[in-house]
Amino acid sequence: MRNCFILFFLLLFGCGHPNGETGTETLARKDLPAVKQKGSEITGQAFNTLSSNLKQAMSEGGVAYALEFCNVKAIPLTDSLSQYTGIEIRRSSHRPRNPRNRADSLEMKSIREFMARIEQNEEPEPITYRSKNTYIYHAPIKINNGLCLNCHGQPGTDISEQNLALINKLYTEDQATGFSIGDLRGIWSIEIPKTVIDSLQAAAN
Ligand code: HEC
Numbered sequence: 001m002r003n004c005f006i007l008f009f010l011l012l013f014g015c016g017h018p019n020g021e022t023g024t025e026t027l028a029r030k031d032l033p034a035v036k037q038k039g040s041e042i043t044g045q046a047f048n049t050l051s052s053n054l055k056q057a058m059s060e061g062g063v064a065y066a067l068e069f070c071n072v073k074a075i076p077l078t079d080s081l082s083q084y085t086g087i088e089i090r091r092s093s094h095r096p097r098n099p100r101n102r103a104d105s106l107e108m109k110s111i112r113e114f115m116a117r118i119e120q121n122e123e124p125e126p127i128t129y130r131s132k133n134t135y136i137y138h139a140p141i142k143i144n145n146g147l148c149l150n151c152h153g154q155p156g157t158d159i160s161e162q163n164l165a166l167i168n169k170l171y172t173e174d175q176a177t178g179f180s181i182g183d184l185r186g187i188w189s190i191e192i193p194k195t196v197i198d199s200l201q202a203a204a205n
Pocket residue numbers: 051054063064066067070071072074075091092093095096097098099101141142143144145147148149150151152176185186187
């Protein structure tokens with residue numbers, strides 16, 4: 001059954017234009033700049049919130065404390081950012097730590113595209129899609145910093161035995177170790193209602 005769904009989505013999305021402008025429907029071209037701008041604004045804000053919280057937790061109590069902190073706070077933090085405008089924001093991954101963050105089929109399509117770019121030594125650019133009443137914005141999250149390796153790098157070398165044990169205790173299905181600097185760790189996945197983009201356009205005119 002699951003395979004069936006995957007095949008269905010492959011058929012649905014598999015032949016999109018390589019820059020992802022086609023999703024379930026063609027993105028209205030006039031909306032594209034507003035979607036990209038809003039998407040990058042939101043991911044920028046979310047990234048700043050999460051990374052300043054992470055740095056603060058690490059300086060307060062080290063990696064183990066930060067692990068517990070991320071476990072409890074990461075999803076509520078991204079949720080709280082999405083609440084006020086009806087915009088949904090999440091992080092997702094092909095190798096998730098938290099199973100709630102497992103990439104869906106459309107997210108996997110973007111992940112494959114980002115990984116192909118990275119393999120060519122190019123900087124992957126965000127991808128946008130349009131579904132019925134929403135725009136979808138996917139932006140790459142790379143392991144860009146030695147800090148990340150404390151919790152997502154090689155077990156035994158980057159990740160201490162003690163912290164690894166804690167990770168495995170908190171996340172029994174963890175798949176998010178073994179990454180190196182420059183690897184794609186996952187994506188920001190944002191859904192913006194079309195009405196939000198329409199009102200931005202109206203305000204700009
Ligand atoms: C202190 C340990 C720690 C550090 C350092 C850390 N992470 Fe994570 N990361 C986690 C935990 C724990 C989760 C699962 C959070 C949750 O339950 O949603 C996670 C989840 C993620 C996710 C969401 C997808 C998933 O696998 O669940 C991404 C993307 C991510 N981290 C990227 C990064 C990047 C990039 C860095 C470096 C800037 C980083 N992390 C640094 C502990 C850490």
